[in-house]
Amino acid sequence: MSKWQHDGPILEIENLSISFFTRLREIPAVMDFSCTVMPGEAMGLVGESGCGKSTVALAVMRDLGRNGRIVGGSIRFKGRDITRMSEAELRDIRGSEIAMIYQEPMASLNPAMRIGRQLMEVPMIHEGVSAEEARRRALEVVRDVRLPDPERILRAFPHQLSGGQQQRIVIAMALMSKPALLILDEPTTALDVTVEAAVVDLVKDLGRKYGTSMLFISHNLGLVLETCNRICVMYSGEAVETGSIAEVFDRMRHPYTQALFRSIPLPGADKNTRPLVAIPGNFPLPHERPPGCNFGPRCDYFEKGRCDAADVPMFRVPGDARHETRCLRFQEIDWSAPPRAAKPTQKTPVGDVVLRMEDLRKYYEVSGGLFGGGGTKLVKANETLSFEAREGETLAIVGESGCGKSTFAKVLMGLETATAGRILLYNQDIQDTPIEKRSTETVSSVQMVFQNPFDTLNPSMTVGRQIMRALEVFGEGRSDAERRQRMLELLDLVKLPRAFADRMPRQLSGGQKQRVGIARAFAGGAKVVVADEPVSALDVSVQAAVTDLLMEIQRRNRTTLLFISHDLSIVRYLSDRVMVMYLGHVVEIGSTDQVFSPPYHPYTEALLSAVPIADTHVKKKHIVLEGEIPSAMNPPPGCPFQTRCRWKGEVPGGLCEREVPPMVTLAPGHQIKCHLPREVLARMEPVITIAAE
């Protein structure tokens, strides 16, 4: 079938309602959703998990599964209503007119089929072209998505490629038949920041090149700012605000949008002087939505009797033709009013050194191949790690996957023992003591908050029981009654109602589970807490609250917090000092201000540029790292970063390829591992600049 011509909008969704039907009841997933995507336009669909954004995307594809059904409204693609199409008509559109890019590239590629075949299929189904022609086109598209050695890639199986390469293949597959509309469902969530930046860059370029309209689904406002022209904010199944990027980011007219922006750490936010404002309460479950405005119960501007009286329609915001909001009071609210001042707090004074790492190394031996045999390889997960952390200090450890930050955490916790070097906790060597041999005191004073709160709680034990169990292990309290009392106090500490003690983990939301995890970590009065990406699995609106909680407990207990993260925005917001790691090496360490302003280590510079920032005033220097992160099994000679470094040319004599650079002290407390001469470092410009308002 040839592609039909159409002049109007590419996609027009009008009053779309989607429900899922279970045995018990009908669960509305999306209500009264409207949006329009013009040719060449990129529309961002933003919201927290469970708000229905992915459901909208699948509805456009008419792939809602057996339980999902469109119960009202229409989806017009190039003027034709998709909701009324037959299966055959849908098949014609899928893949050729509308293509989709998915969240997990590995899972979306067929593991038992070569990449080439999977790409070639698309034009062969839709245009009936010959295999040679399809192969020629596949080669061309693979070149377009900037993958090296396309011939080899086409012959490879998906598992032979890295995550970033797989995502490029998924993008290539979507572009094979030059679709009119591209749906991207969280396309970079599973990728590292620098890889994400490259993929986003690619998507933007290709969108321009092919003139494709895009529906970009994400929970990351910064990413949407970088990629889209228009944005639609969703909350609990409804679009609450829609408009151009500039309008919504700078002149938001819905309380939820405003609250969302206030809860994410933007440059300028600071944990002491300008703390984040968390959105109170929790996301309503689909079958427990409040009457009237869905955001009502969590809204600062809620007016009883009005906001909860009837369903709220979309209102047009005067001034801009395509800016709409679902708020009854949008013309009464003073939008420029500063946030209700959260109490600024004093910076915690930093105390003595609690934890000192000296030249810590951790190597793993990996045997070659599945069936044994072959030589063993040495994986250098941590190389010469040296730093110290003081009482009451927050030290952030930043780096992408494979940089060794989790290995370091394991060694510190005693889950692994160090290969060489020393870890001193209160001047006591602990690097060679595995956790089962550590004294109760050591174990309870070094604790960890894990990334995924869903997997770290025992599903068959009540919350209170689990905390009491931790207290018992740490030797706190003499009797069960005493421990119970202590457990209730801990619940108070993490701001959970005491009634939660008798609940099962499955009855808790993600944020609440993470609070339990925090309570457990602090049960034995921990001195050092390793927080491994503690908020990255949580929704944006909950992140701020959990971060705040961690800060508050730290302030009270004067805990040393080692905050492992890849999210530089949050690191900048809450840490005192930052350590940047790459391939097992510490490449830069210094106070937050020193690390976030020039001179940078070239890797830090790229990392800063890669992080999307949801602020229209921020100007960023555009640095895209080419290539992949080298494997730790096979690190490059010399400087670990030399394969991707854009400053390499400034170092004479190919020194970078021969020698690992020494740690250079630039300023008191600021060290980088780089061969660049001081003059060159001094020339570096800041990556992030905030334009004057």
Add this chain to the structure above:
Amino acid sequence: MLMFILRRVATMVLTAACLTFIVFFLTNLEPNLEKVAKSEAGSRISDAEVESWLERNGYTRPIFVRYGEWLGILPGWTGTEPDGRPRGRCVDRAADKANAPRYCGLLQGDWGFSTVFKQPVAEIVATRLALTGILMFWVMALMVPASLLIGVLAGMREGSRLDRTLSTFSIATTATPEYVSGVIFIVFLASNAGVQWFKGTATSAMDGVTFENFFLPVLTIALYGIGYIARMTRASMTEVMTAQYIRTARLKGMSFPAVVVKHALRNALIAPFTVIMLQFPWLLNGVVIVETLFNYKGFGWTLVQAAGNNDIELLLACSVVAVFVVLVTQLISDIGYVFLNPRIRVS
């Protein structure tokens, strides 16, 4: 790949040695040997005579030595008759007694002499195995396509009416052992009680296979396996059908049959493939009942005869064959698995 196969073969040989030794040990237990002595030298001999008979025939030496002789890696025992003629393990079996070989065991192709059939064991095993081979071929030819078809059809739309119907069928067939289904078939399809479409005995199939005389034994064995493999295939298929890459394929605009055939099938067959290969050794046992029931004188029937009549040499040979079949099919299954699943790399 070659290294992998070599390594597997080496493990196989070791496993085979262990297993055959266990069988050798069990068949050469004291009471068994006593029975042999009595059946060879007369059933009314005294205990002392039994003792001396065993002594004379080399049965009293250490078990490892005898095992080595049987395998053919140790020279056979020798001795002299009271009248001065030489005798020994190898001498007794050789046609030319003067120039008897020193070694005569499994490895030399000397599998011994069956006391039941009064024939060399190697010959019996060869002919019987060939007959069972024919049976197994037809069973596989029926079972594998039928079960995969049922499994894939049931699994591609989980919970549909087709799925429930086929699942019920597979559970019912797996739940019916051969000695039940075989009897039912004979009664209803090959006797006066029902229709007489088929023959209730497969004896004539040994001379020439026809649909009439062979379908019932084949069906009886196959049916049990069909249910089992179909269930495995269904489980694997339903899992694959919910995978994200199936959605990718669907949203490429492929039709449902194309999605199933091109994307789901190969991935769904990885798990059942191992099960199918496991069916071979199992068939070897399954045929025991069916061959006896249908009076088809194949390998299973021979095994029953050998066991029932304390025919040590034949029994040992049968177990060697069984061990060999199990190990070879497992090797094939491992190699095939690598080809089906590109994620498993053999280094």
